[in-house]
Amino acid sequence: MGRLSVNLCGIELDNPVIPASGTFGFGYEFAELYDINCLGTFSFKGTTKDARFGNPTPRIAECAMGMINAVGLQNPGVEKVIAEELPKLKKCFNKPVMANVSGFSVDDYAYTCEKLDKEEQVGWLEVNVSCPNVHGGGMSFGTDPKAAAEVTRAVKAVTSKPVIVKLSPNVTDIVSIAKACEQAGADGISLINTMLGMRIDLNKRQPVIKNKMGGFSGAAIFPVAVRMVYQVSNAVEIPVIGMGGVSSAEDVIEMMMAGATAVEIGAANLINPFACRDIINELPDTLDKYKINEIKDIIGVVE
Amino acid sequence: MKQVLFSITENIPLTENVYRMTLSGDCSDITAPGQFVNIKLDGLFLRRPISVCDINGDELTIIYKVVGKGTEMMSKMSEGTILDVLTGLGNGYNLSKCGETPVLLGGGVGVPPMYMLAKRLIEQGKRVSVILGFNTKSEIFYEDEFKSLGCDVTVTTVDGSYGIKGFVTDALPSDYSYFCCCGPEPMLKAVFKSTKTSGQFSFEERMGCGFGACMGCSCKTVTGYKRICKDGPVLEKEEILWED
Numbered sequence: 001m002g003r004l005s006v007n008l009c010g011i012e013l014d015n016p017v018i019p020a021s022g023t024f025g026f027g028y029e030f031a032e033l034y035d036i037n038c039l040g041t042f043s044f045k046g047t048t049k050d051a052r053f054g055n056p057t058p059r060i061a062e063c064a065m066g067m068i069n070a071v072g073l074q075n076p077g078v079e080k081v082i083a084e085e086l087p088k089l090k091k092c093f094n095k096p097v098m099a100n101v102s103g104f105s106v107d108d109y110a111y112t113c114e115k116l117d118k119e120e121q122v123g124w125l126e127v128n129v130s131c132p133n134v135h136g137g138g139m140s141f142g143t144d145p146k147a148a149a150e151v152t153r154a155v156k157a158v159t160s161k162p163v164i165v166k167l168s169p170n171v172t173d174i175v176s177i178a179k180a181c182e183q184a185g186a187d188g189i190s191l192i193n194t195m196l197g198m199r200i201d202l203n204k205r206q207p208v209i210k211n212k213m214g215g216f217s218g219a220a221i222f223p224v225a226v227r228m229v230y231q232v233s234n235a236v237e238i239p240v241i242g243m244g245g246v247s248s249a250e251d252v253i254e255m256m257m258a259g260a261t262a263v264e265i266g267a268a269n270l271i272n273p274f275a276c277r278d279i280i281n282e283l284p285d286t287l288d289k290y291k292i293n294e295i296k297d298i299i300g301v302v303e
Numbered sequence: 304m305k306q307v308l309f310s311i312t313e314n315i316p317l318t319e320n321v322y323r324m325t326l327s328g329d330c331s332d333i334t335a336p337g338q339f340v341n342i343k344l345d346g347l348f349l350r351r352p353i354s355v356c357d358i359n360g361d362e363l364t365i366i367y368k369v370v371g372k373g374t375e376m377m378s379k380m381s382e383g384t385i386l387d388v389l390t391g392l393g394n395g396y397n398l399s400k401c402g403e404t405p406v407l408l409g410g411g412v413g414v415p416p417m418y419m420l421a422k423r424l425i426e427q428g429k430r431v432s433v434i435l436g437f438n439t440k441s442e443i444f445y446e447d448e449f450k451s452l453g454c455d456v457t458v459t460t461v462d463g464s465y466g467i468k469g470f471v472t473d474a475l476p477s478d479y480s481y482f483c484c485c486g487p488e489p490m491l492k493a494v495f496k497s498t499k500t501s502g503q504f505s506f507e508e509r510m511g512c513g514f515g516a517c518m519g520c521s522c523k524t525v526t527g528y529k530r531i532c533k534d535g536p537v538l539e540k541e542e543i544l545w546e547d
Contacts, residue, residue, distance in 0.1 A: 029515045033304065053521065053528055058509040060519035062349045069511060074518045074528065218348055270512035271350065274306065
């Protein structure tokens with residue numbers, strides 16, 4: 001165990017850096033560029049019960065220090081992920097991977113998680129509760145403590161792997177949702193998912209994105225993410241993964257000081273495909289700079 | 304894909320708002336005409352994808368139209384400026400399907416990728432016809448450059464101020480082995496309807512990463528979902544599904 005190692009829900013990571021779901025595919029695009037075994041782990045592309053194309057294009061818009069996406073969970077569906085993507089991943093990644101799961105009903109989540117639970121390389125299930133609940137009037141599971149807890153319980157019932165619930169920031173009280181998930185048996189919390197945003201094309205007098213709105217991510221949302229990670233990690237006993245606009249080794253340390261045990265990096269991968277590798281390489285010098293011996297010593301040091 | 308630092312060696316206007324930039328750096332990852340590069344610009348979050356017009360050893364040529372903040376910034380850059388560029392993106396055109404007498408159709412800033420394609424086809428001894436479409440005479444560029452390659456060049460303008468009045472499809476020769484095209488979507492649709500042979504189309508879409516990671520630019524095709532940036536931008540006629 002080196003000075004960068006952390007323990008995430010019982011599994012040791014060489015370092016706390018985790019590419020976030022939706023920005024890293026199933027890993028192999030990046031494995032062509034660098035040895036992705038340098039990562040702590042990564043969270044693979046959000047997987048649903050059935051295959052999805054996602055939303056109509058355009059589904060990307062640029063913002064100051066960030067971007068909006070409305071991809072809409074394009075993925076080949078859990079059966080194909082298991083049959084086609086995971087075997088490819090196994091050839092380029094020899095660590096436990098984080099399986100990111102989405103659903104549109106409680107049964108969807110349970111179905112997909114039960115399938116992925118049987119996959120040896122899956123170390124953790126990261127459950128994205130930001131999707132609309134089709135049986136609950138379309139409201140996102142993540143905006144209602146009861147619905148988030150219900151999803152957590154359903155997933156816990158079908159897996160023995162650690163369950164990390166990924167929370168949406170588009171709520172009035174994220175702490176109450178995190179606590180509800182913890183009480184329902186979640187082994188960890190990750191936050192924040194993207195913030196709902198919108199851009200307008202002045203020439204066309206129309207939204208840039210066909211779906212009108214989408215998820216805002218990138219460096220611009222970092223302070224909001226730090227604040228929410230701080231609030232949640234002070235309210236729950238389970239580990240918290242911090243994410244939202246992390247773009248540098250110093251951002252990783254800031255997120256961990258706020259209370260994160262590990263850190264996910266999303267949009268930065270899309271601008272610099274080597275971002276995670278570069279950040280991992282910069283961490284030792286950055287620890288020296290701030291007189292940190294082992295990175296786990298700073299988790300939640302901010303009171 | 305490679306991340307390469309390029310140095311600008313020339314950046315000049317070809318028309319009122321179309322510029323040609325030549326850059327010096329490692330072009331070894333650019334393997335096919337129709338590929339693109341993705342350029343990081345200071346202060347802008349997303350990179351700017353621009354199609355490759357030509358490569359010559361360590362020299363990369365791109366032609367871009369000023370359409371927004373990014374391309375406006377680029378138009379003001381001076382020689383010697385260093386740019387962080389991801390190179391060798393996208394599939395590019397498949398030359399092996401082009402036959403002996405291909406026709407290449409480029410509309411507006413869809414013209415540049417046709418240059419390297421024409422050059423490669425001529426090198427292979429093909430008889431290449433090129434149809435360049437513009438709105439009006441003042442927007443025309445690269446007619447002479449294509450002629451210098453040895454192509455049979457026809458120019459069309461929508462307003463009839465130069466060459467044949469109309470669209471690129473109004474100038475299609477009676478006989479050709481294959482076609483390749485790049486331009487705005489209405490042009491691509493017209494080419495799709497007007498051509499009798501197989502062919503390849505280069506598409507545009509708003510991209511996040513440009514290298515297949517974010518799924519921002521996906522489209523539906525006959526053979527499944529494809530990412531314009533990674534599985535495209537060039538698609539074959541037979542696999543295209545038009546969506547309105």
